[in-house]
Amino acid sequence: MFRYLARRLAFSVLLVAVVSSAAMLLTFAAPGDITSEQVGTGATARSIEAERARLGLDRPILAQYGAWLSRAARLDFGTSLMYGRPVAGLVAERAANTLLLAVAALALALLAGVPLGVVSGSRHGIVPGAIRSASIAAVSMPTLVSSLVLVLVAARTGWLPTGGMTSADAAAARGWLESAADIARHMILPTLAIALPLGATIERLQSQATAETMEERFVAAAAARGVPPGRVLWRHVLKPSLRSVAAVFGLVFGNLLSGSFVVEIVTSWPGLGRLMFDALRSRDMYLVAGCAAAAGVFLAIGALASDAALLAVDPRLRGRDEVRG
Amino acid sequence: MRRAGVALVACIALLAVLAPALSPNPPDVRFPDRAYAPPMPVRVVDAGGRWRAPFVYPLRLADRLERRYEEDRANPVPLVWFSRGVVAQVHERQPGPWLPMGADGSGRDVFARLVYGARLSLAVALLATLGALFIGTLVGGAAGAAGGVADDALMRLSDFVIVLPAMYVVLALRAALPLVLAPAEVFALVAGILALVGWPIVARGVRAIVASERERDYAQAALALGAGRARLLWRHLLPAARGFLAAQAALLVAAFILAEATLSYVGLGFPEPSVSWGVMLQEAANVSAMADAPWTLAPAAGIFLLVLGVNLAAPPSTPR
Numbered sequence: 159m160f161r162y163l164a165r166r167l168a169f170s171v172l173l174v175a176v177v178s179s180a181a182m183l184l185t186f187a188a189p190g191d192i193t194s195e196q197v198g199t200g201a202t203a204r205s206i207e208a209e210r211a212r213l214g215l216d217r218p219i220l221a222q223y224g225a226w227l228s229r230a231a232r233l234d235f236g237t238s239l240m241y242g243r244p245v246a247g248l249v250a251e252r253a254a255n256t257l258l259l260a261v262a263a264l265a266l267a268l269l270a271g272v273p274l275g276v277v278s279g280s281r282h283g284i285v286p287g288a289i290r291s292a293s294i295a296a297v298s299m300p301t302l303v304s305s306l307v308l309v310l311v312a313a314r315t316g317w318l319p320t321g322g323m324t325s326a327d328a329a330a331a332r333g334w335l336e337s338a339a340d341i342a343r344h345m346i347l348p349t350l351a352i353a354l355p356l357g358a359t360i361e362r363l364q365s366q367a368t369a370e371t372m373e374e375r376f377v378a379a380a381a382a383r384g385v386p387p388g389r390v391l392w393r394h395v396l397k398p399s400l401r402s403v404a405a406v407f408g409l410v411f412g413n414l415l416s417g418s419f420v421v422e423i424v425t426s427w428p429g430l431g432r433l434m435f436d437a438l439r440s441r442d443m444y445l446v447a448g449c450a451a452a453a454g455v456f457l458a459i460g461a462l463a464s465d466a467a468l469l470a471v472d473p474r475l476r477g478r479d480e481v482r483g
Numbered sequence: 484m485r486r487a488g489v490a491l492v493a494c495i496a497l498l499a500v501l502a503p504a505l506s507p508n509p510p511d512v513r514f515p516d517r518a519y520a521p522p523m524p525v526r527v528v529d530a531g532g533r534w535r536a537p538f539v540y541p542l543r544l545a546d547r548l549e550r551r552y553e554e555d556r557a558n559p560v561p562l563v564w565f566s567r568g569v570v571a572q573v574h575e576r577q578p579g580p581w582l583p584m585g586a587d588g589s590g591r592d593v594f595a596r597l598v599y600g601a602r603l604s605l606a607v608a609l610l611a612t613l614g615a616l617f618i619g620t621l622v623g624g625a626a627g628a629a630g631g632v633a634d635d636a637l638m639r640l641s642d643f644v645i646v647l648p649a650m651y652v653v654l655a656l657r658a659a660l661p662l663v664l665a666p667a668e669v670f671a672l673v674a675g676i677l678a679l680v681g682w683p684i685v686a687r688g689v690r691a692i693v694a695s696e697r698e699r700d701y702a703q704a705a706l707a708l709g710a711g712r713a714r715l716l717w718r719h720l721l722p723a724a725r726g727f728l729a730a731q732a733a734l735l736v737a738a739f740i741l742a743e744a745t746l747s748y749v750g751l752g753f754p755e756p757s758v759s760w761g762v763m764l765q766e767a768a769n770v771s772a773m774a775d776a777p778w779t780l781a782p783a784a785g786i787f788l789l790v791l792g793v794n795l796a797a798p799p800s801t802p803r
Contacts, residue, residue: 299787302764413648434651
């Protein structure tokens with residue numbers, strides 16, 4: 159167990175370092191820098207040059223990268239060139255918003271997808287058939303499509319706010335309970351947009367795994383012993399069939415981040431994806447690196463969670479150093 | 484189900500190929516009086532309940548400020564078939580254009596833009612798919628044939644790329660390149676970037692197939708007959724991966740169409756005069772206008788149908 163955790167930790171540190179460094183160097187290599195936007199706004203060539211010198215952008219790439227790396231090792235990620243605020247605080251604030259969305263969507267997708275998959279995989283008839291068709295339709299609705307359609311529905315009916323995280327009318331004036339309810343109302347649409355295709359994918363996987371597990375001999379043996387059908391399904395079949403959902407958990411987290419990026423753009427949710435997008439466009443390299451590092455942390459947690467999920471559903475893997483071969 | 488999926492995808496591809504013959508108006512012409520004009524469906528029964536040859540009711544701008552349009556029920560316009568190289572259209576002398584799926588905010592024909600946009604979207608996705616299959620086959624084949632350290636290193640690399648959130652990588656790569664480019668350059672760049680992100684799943688599958696086929700008797704026989712490694716790989720092992728590659732190609736095309744749409748939607752894909760599904764979806768960023776003119780979401784429906792067709796034809800095994 160200790161060796162496993164040590165390996166995971168080393169991998170996570172490597173992941174975060176590689177991802178943020180790559181993002182940083184990519185932004186360095188990109189044409190233009192943060193001062194490019196001032197061109198044509200009345201700034202002279204000399205004032206732009208002075209601005210670049212003040213920000214340290216005139217130094218060689220390797221010197222800038224080295225300086226950033228040595229500070230980042232001490233958990234100082236620099237100051238955003240665009241917002242003039244420390245990157246760490248800015249990223250943490252936005253990453254929390256994305257995390258809120260991602261966790262809610264994942265929970266919803268699992269809570270809906272797994273039971274529906276068990277039902278549609280174990281039976282034939284109208285209800286399982288309807289679940290299957292709905293699920294195939296939802297799988298074919300990637301986040302871009304699902305979020306646009308939900309925004310359309312929300313805008314036409316007026317049931318839900320179509321964008322943002324809080325209402326415009328001074329959220330600060332109200333109590334925390336009301337502002338939490340306000341955020342929750344704004345959360346419904348983006349969460350649904352992510353959870354719909356994800357939950358449908360989980361339903362499909364679970365349905366297939368359930369159908370396959372039903373063929374196993376221990377299931378027939380349990381039924382022959384007189385275990386009631388409901389108990390056979392929800393106890394004997396469910397647990398081994400969870401393995402296929404647990405196996406793709408590692409991919410689900412990357413998928414969640416990508417999906418949440420799209421939703422954040424469509425519904426203007428102030429999350430990590432939007433922040434990274436803005437930072438990339440304005441060549442704010444410290445902020446880009448910070449966002450990439452946060453995404454790396456998110457992925458590392460995802461890898462840990464997917465290992466834990468596999469261990470939880472498959473006891474044969476316990477006591478090994480590496481969960482996946 | 485599988486056949487239905489293939490048919491659906493084939494239909495969309497056919498619409499794209501036949502775009503010039505199907506669209507009654509050019510995709511880039513702006514009709515000044517037709518901003519957000521509603522769709523004009525083809526009818527066969529007129530207001531009086533009589534059957535007649537397929538016709539449409541012309542639109543009249545009832546209120547310019549509210550962008551309210553009225554159907555002119557008194558003057559049905561018959562469709563003209565197979566003239567001037569277009570399957571169906573209204574006569575040139577008619578007061579207004581025929582907009583089968585309505586118009587966007589600039590008064591352009593949504594149907595024409597949809598079928599012309601499908602060409603660009605499909606073309607970039609197909610090119611990217613070819614690229615991804617090429618890189619993936621090369622890497623996977625090399626890893627499977629070589630084995631040992633090279634195999635380990637290549638598979639670790641593809642595992643690493645698979646875990647990354649694809650959209651972030653695409654975004655970062657695209658944003659790192661010059662933001663304002665000519666359409667042809669954007670085409671090559673977007674296809675290249677998508678191929679770079681899409682190859683690892685192909686590589687994994689090809690490697691697994693090659694590694695297991697290599698142990699089979701026929702491969703050993705070829706080796707014993709003196710076939711070199713390259714010949715063994717190319718002539719004997721890779722053909723075993725054909726079915727897998729075909730299924731992957733379908734999944735990749737759908738994923739890449741979506742990625743192009745997302746890139747163009749956020750403004751990092753094709754620039755405005757080009758027509759792609761993503762460029763069309765930029766209209767939808769204006770929520771109140773989209774709510775009043777839902778037909779501007781037509782490309783989203785196109786993406787849905789295409790992904791549905793692909794999912795029916797080649798059931799997905801991993802989430803996208």
